[in-house]
Structures are given as C-alpha cells and as structure tokens.
Amino acid sequence: MQLYPSKSQVYEMLQCAKECANRNSASYLTFGEFCIFATELKRCYERGIPRPVQLSRLLERDGEEKKRRNRKMSKGIPKYEVFLGGSCNPTTWRQDVAIPMLKNLGITYYNPQVSHWGPELIELEFQAKQNAAILFFVIDNQTRSVASMIEAAYLSARRRKLILVIHAYQGPGQKIWGEPITEEEYEDLTTGQMVLQDLVEREGIPVFESVPIALNCTAKVLRENISVQDLGLKDFAQPVKMAHVQLGDKLIKLREAFDALDTTGSGELCLADVCMAFRILTNRNLSISDLRSIVAGQTGVLGREVKDIPLEQLNVNFEQFCAIVAEFKCCESETHRLWELVLAKTTRLLETVVSPLTKVLEWALSPRPLRSLPLGSPPNTQSNCVRDVYLGGSCHNTTWREDIAIPMLKKSGLTFFNPQLCQWSKRLIPIEAAAMDNSYVLLFVITSMTRSIASMALLSKQAVK
Template sequence: MSVGVGATKVKAALYLALVLVSHCCWGPAGGRVLGQSYSDPHLYNITMTVHEMLHVARECSTREAAGHLLTFGEFCLFTTELRQCYDREIPRPPPLSKLSDKSCVDKKRSERKMSAESSPKYEVFLGGSCNPTTWRQNVAIPMLRDQGISFYNPQVSHWEEELVELEYKAKQTASVLFFVFDRNTRNVASMIEAAYMAGCRRKLVVVMDSYTGPGQLINGEAISEQEYEDLTNGLHTVQDVVECQGIPVFGEINHALNCTAKILRENLHPQDLGAEDHVQPIKYPYLQLGDKLIKLHDAFVNTNSEQITLAEARVVYKVVTNKDLTTEELRDIVAAKKGKNIQELNGAELPLNEVYLTFDELCCIVAEFKNQNLESRRLWDVFTHSVQKVLGWALPRRPLRQISNTGGRDIYLGGSMGNRVTWRETVAIPMLLKHGLSYFNPAAGACSGRLLPMEAALMEHSRVLLFVITNTTRGVSAMALASHYIGLGCNVVLCVQMITDESLVNGERLSRSALKDYNRGRSYLTDQANKDGIPVFINIQEAVECAISKCLTR
C-alpha cells in the first residue's frame, strides 16, 4: 500500500502501539515487548490489520497531508474490536460464492492426483523463480540433500516435452510445495500458481524477495515505474492470500528450508509454526475491523457537524452497539469533559446537551464502554499518556468526510483495473442493471494495493466472482486473486485476453521478453481454470452473460 512520505514511520508507530496494547490490556507477555522473540500468545501477525486500519481511517477522512491517517480514538476502537474478536475466536464464514457442486471440483482434483500416484513421490517440489536464478542449485538442493530430503527440481538445462507431465505429477504428489520469488524474474506464472495452491490448502512454504524499484534489471531490461508497481502489487496479493490461509511468508530462504525440514519431520502444516521457530503466527487473518469504524463514522456524519452533543452521542452509541450508555457511564463522560469530580454530579441532572464530543472522543467512548469488563475499562485514561505519545509521533488528527458501507452482492467485478480500463462501466454494469442484479465494483473506491479483510469479505459475499483480464494491463495481481479463488472452489467466471505485439499496456509497449512472461501467466491461469471446470472466455460480453446466467439459475 502506498501511503506517501512517512509510511514506514506510520507503520512502525502502529506496530509498537499494538504491542503496547497487547501487553497492557491483554495479559502478561511470555517474552520481550520488542525484539525478535514473539512469544506472547495474544500477539499474532498484524500486517493486514495495520493495512486495514490505515486504509479505512484514510477513507473516513479528507487526507490533505501524507501521514494524517489515524487518530488515537480510532486506534482504541480498532484494538478493542481486535481483542474482542480474538476472545470470541470468531470462525471464518464460508464464502457465498462457494460452489454448491464443489464435490465435482474435488472429484476432478482427486482424479488428477490419483493419476499422478504412479510416479515417485517427492517430499519437496521446488517451485517459483527459474532462469536465471540459482537459489535451487546454490542453496536449496545442498541443504535438502544434507538432511536426506527428496525433491523435484523443475529447473533444467535442457527442456523436453515429456517433462511437462513429470513436473505435473511431482507437483501433485509432493508433501511440501516450496516457492521462492526471486527479484531477478517477473514471477508471473509462479505467483498465479502459488495463489492457487494456497486456495487448495496445500502445504505451502513461500519465500519472497522484494523488487528494488523502477529501473531494476530483469532479463537485462530496466522495468518502468508502472511495471514495478504491477509486479509489487502481485507479490502483495500473493502474500495476502497466503497469509489469509494462516500460512507465514518467509523473507530468508535458509530459514524457510529449516522450517520445511521440521514440517516434514514432525508432519506439521506451515500454519503450525510458531515463536519457537522464529515465526510470528498468523491467526484469524480474515477478521474485519474497518467496518466498525465505517458504521460509527456514518452514524456520526449524519449529524452534519464536526462535533456532537453527548445527547446525540448517546443515540449514535446505541445505533452502533445496540446498547444504551448507562447513567453511570454518562456521568463519567460529563465529569471528564467538565473537569469535575463524579461526586459533584451525583443526583444532579446531567447537561447532555452542553457537552460536545469530537469523532475521536466518540471512538474512545465506544472502545471504553462497548465491552464492559475490568481489563477494557478506562481506555481513554490508561492510554492517553502512553500510547498516544507513540501515535502522536507519526499520526496527527484530520477532518472527516462521509463514506458509505457496502454489503453482499450478486456479482463481484474483479480483474484488470486502471484509468484506461472501462469494461465495467461500458459493458458489465449496463448488462447487470438490465437483469436487476447487484454488483460490487472494486474499481469504484480507493485502492489500497492489498487484499484487505474487508475487501475479501465483499468478494466472499458475492454469489459469482467475475474476473476480466484485459490485454491492456499486465494483470498480475488480478490473475493471482482469480487463481486463489478458483483454488478455494468458488464460483468463478474468467475472461482472459492475451497481450499482442500491438497492445499498449497502461500506455507502454512491452518487450518480447515481458510479453512472453505475462502471456505465460495468462496461459497458466487458463489451463488451471479449464482443469477445474471454470468457464473461460476471450470476449468480455460473453463472460458477463455467463456470470449473469449463473446468478439467475443458482
């Protein structure tokens, strides 16, 4: 996610603050607050939590300067909601788009795997970046051999047609799929493949090496700023869908190989790795926090004021929480705002129309009083001096603007996005409106560059997922996302257009090498979809018609 200057500072402040909250509010820690040891059983990987917090807070404001992303009150609201979700151990709901005849997909996959059983079973399949990378020969293979672990290496000096079937069988039967994304290749087909395997819930180990920036050389060619952004967003999407399955993503290959050996030795899943393996666990990655802030914000802005009275806040509180503020709680708020002792207010009529609250103060009140228990009481007071100092270092306050919430839809209009991409407005939406079908258009809102839990929920609450990959975009992130939901067994319709020599991709002409890489990804996605019985089209209108038909007959 691009948040402008100071993004690293913002995320660092948020992470530190979340660590403080987990130790101050969520019980004693089993290890150090900061450092490489994360043994607190209540502190999990919070990457997507932070991204969602920042994105939603930005969308609930008029951000006039970089870094003006989150207030203390919003932070308190997010952290208390996060804790409540953890305490309740909220299960992941099944996607509405899940195929009712998923057994057919499972049967096809089972048949393919059974047909592959005739070949020797390797413990590890070494997927990911190939030529010109050397990570297999120089690092992975020596370590695996030293530990007596069998492996299949798809990177060969002389390729032959019969290797296609052998590689396929090795991939189907391997105990662990080990994928490395090296910055020296575009990784397009590998991203799509890994996203699919995560959806199939295979034992997957992923190592990611970030691209350095525009101008980096790939196959001797300097990538443009737009290509750098597209490839980086692709890696982010893969990371997000992998972590959505509770699978950690590694940044260092030796560490990943050691964990792979443990997975095989102890018959574990990557999700079982923890602090003792120097891996920060990922738990409940599907939890949504942003919708709570949006609901509160929408109720607040309906008052058409930058401040509301405590009497109005009392109504907003009930709308959001389905609970009433008690007389005692109202007395506490009045005392804090008026600077009086609570005893002075006993028996007196509370001046609810004379006490004014900002949106930030309202967030603090909801965070403090919504879930009444000894540990969550007095958030406003407990953290004002400690956590607010941390947040104040990077996160100043800002004004608000109205934002609307969205619910489930018939069709999710996924796929290529960009200023030159108009298929949604010119083709899909008119056809859907004609048939009275609802839709969710991810291109209509501000894009975070990440698959936030809120957006994932919108996808999973759509009956049909339509992905259109146009020949005017690289489409890496969109293809990875489509591949993942095919792997999950969801009701997907694809339109995949190959890039031609004449195509302008986001206004740029692709080199022969780049054209080959992006079309290889399209071919892999199409082939995988065909194997799973997913309809694939070249014509956008035909794809939309298929999605409509699925909605009307389902």
C-alpha cells in the same frame, strides 16, 4: 498484545482511517483508531468469527455437483519431503541457499530447475509436487514469476502445506533479464505480489522475506508434524489470525454515527449524544458507572462531585469517541455473557437435532427461488450487501466495464460491484473480498493491455472447489 493482523487488514484500516479523518496521509493511526482496531481483533479472536460463505460456490452446489477426478499416481514414484517451486532461471537461491541447507538438515527435495527443460518433465514435476509434504515457493525479484505467483495462490487455496517467500521488486528501472522495467510494469508486478500475499495470509499462512528462516521453519513443520499456520514469532515467522475479518468498516460506521449526531458540524458531541451514538452502534445503553468513568477521565473530577456536572457541558471529539466505544463496547455483564453461552449451546443443539429435519421439510414442501441460498448455508454476517455480479479482471487502461458490461447489466436489471472504483486496488482488502463473497456470479475479463497478475491469482484461487 497478541494481535496478528494480515497486511491487507492493516492497509484497510489505514485507508479507512484516512478517509474518516479526512487527512492526507494513510501512514498512521491515532490512539482512538488503534483502540477500535485492537479491540475488534480481540473480539473476533475470542468469538471465532467464521469465514464468510461464497455465494457463487453455493449456487454451483445447488445444481448437479461435478466431482473432480483425481489423477492416479504411478507406483514407484519417489516421494520428496520438499518441492522447491517458484522463480527459476536466472535465480540461484536453490543452489546457493536451499539445497545446501536441506542437505545439512537431512531433508529430501525435488528441484525442478534444470539447465535444459523439456515438456517431458511436466509429469515428473506434477508427481513430485503432489507427493511432496511441503511446497516451498520463492517469488524472487530477478524474474517476473507470473506463473509461479498464480500457482502459489492456487496451492494455498488447496490447503496444501505451503511455505512462501516473497522478495519485493526494487522499483521502476530495475533490470529483469537485462531489460529495465517500466513504472507501469513495476506496479503490475508489485500488485501481483501484494495480492498473492493477501490471498495466502487469508489462509492463515505466514509469508517470509528470508529463505534461510523459511527453510528452518520448513524443518520444524516436518520434524514436529505441525501445520504451517502453527508457526509463531519464536520461529521468526509472522503469524496471521482471521485475516478474512473486516476491520475498516467498523471505523466507517463509527464515523457515520458520529456525524449523524453532530448536527452543527463542530466535530464534537456532548455526552448525551455520545450515549445516543453508542446505543445506535451497540444496541446497549451506557450505564451510570460508565458515564462517571468518562466524566472522570475528561475532567479529573472524582467522587460525588461527578453527579453535579451536567452531561451537556462535556464534549468529546471523534478521537475520544473511538476510545470510548472501544472501551465500553466489550464491557458486558457476566449475566449477559452467561446468556450468550446458553444461547450458543442451544444453537448447537438445534443445528444437530432440529435443523436437519427442518431442512428436509423445507426442501420437500416448498420450491426455492431462483437465487435463494442453498439449504444449510448460513448467510454472510460481515455484510448484507448482496449483488448479482462481481466485475473482476483487468482494471487499468480498460473500458470493458463501462462500455459493455455495466450497460448490459443495467438493462437486464442486475446489480453489480465494480472494484475499479475502489481507490485501494493494490491489495485484496477484506472489504473487497467480502464484495466478491457476496456476489452470485464472478465475471473476470483478462485483457491484453496489462499482465493482470493480481486478477489471475484471484482467479486461480476461485477455481478451487
């Protein structure tokens, strides 16, 4: 089917489907739910939904731009093709697997893992990392790898060529440096790994589980001079496309439209109500031929006899409703598609010719409100819910939001998003990422009660300008 969702998109869809269907398990999708999932992904691939604008960064651009000074590289520093980053002692993946394979492939590398490390090596590591063509990171389960997870998230946001391997932790009681980890620490470390994978996949970068496979992909990227995002299934990589797109909210909207017309609470809609719900969701009417197709599928009746069946006599449940919407939502006429093409070309013309002049006039003639979007920034189409503050940071065993932040924000009349209320906090699902994008200020508090690895990984990505 050529669908390439991220792990967080699948997780989001499973959780939303569980809530919409009011079932106990989030381990499967029904056929109708999968149809929504698949058709929405296909639609996004075809139309190329752009990444949402981050309001917090736009406000920074609105003021004086602070230019980052690039550090000058010393002349004569050797350039390695691969930097072997990630988990260090006591791991042996570099000596046992990576270095022998790289030598056989004729690829130069820098190994930061030494028996006696000192501060004087910091600059050498930095220079090697800056000059390397590929950053090869392994997040192993033999160490906590807190710093490596944060660094990998930062490097992915910098658009560096990153090859990432993640080895999941075995579970509570697993020993790290001879110490069994508690269930709380296991949850913290695992959440950090999952959020790191979500952040990397949002850049279109596949995440690996096998070091040898990742090394073979590294050789291909170097040999063919391609991006990591170009790796595919034939390379034993799991490609990811448009991981920023929200999918679960589409199912929620279908459920809301269905429930609004199911006034008796029977769990079924007559075909007339299906037509109404379809128009609410798509702003289009189902055609006569569409209705006949639905009737034929429901009853097995074909031909002229279809016309004799009243719409009110046919009922569909939510599962069938999802399949109907998925099938007919994208069935637009050629005239409509041609009109969309004309509009797209007209829009590009306006953006290149008319829009720059309009922006200059707007800037010159009218003052801008305090929290208005800077000129040239398109509004986020994924969600219209804009808030002043996103309350990020440590969640478990903390009360700083309820005790301090929320009362002060309410007193000041500021809106906020509290991710702690979300039951799906183990992953950075697109819905929560959109809440971050649609907030003017990102407030992160890292307490001493937990390691907050996931929150620090998010912060490292947000630090990239």
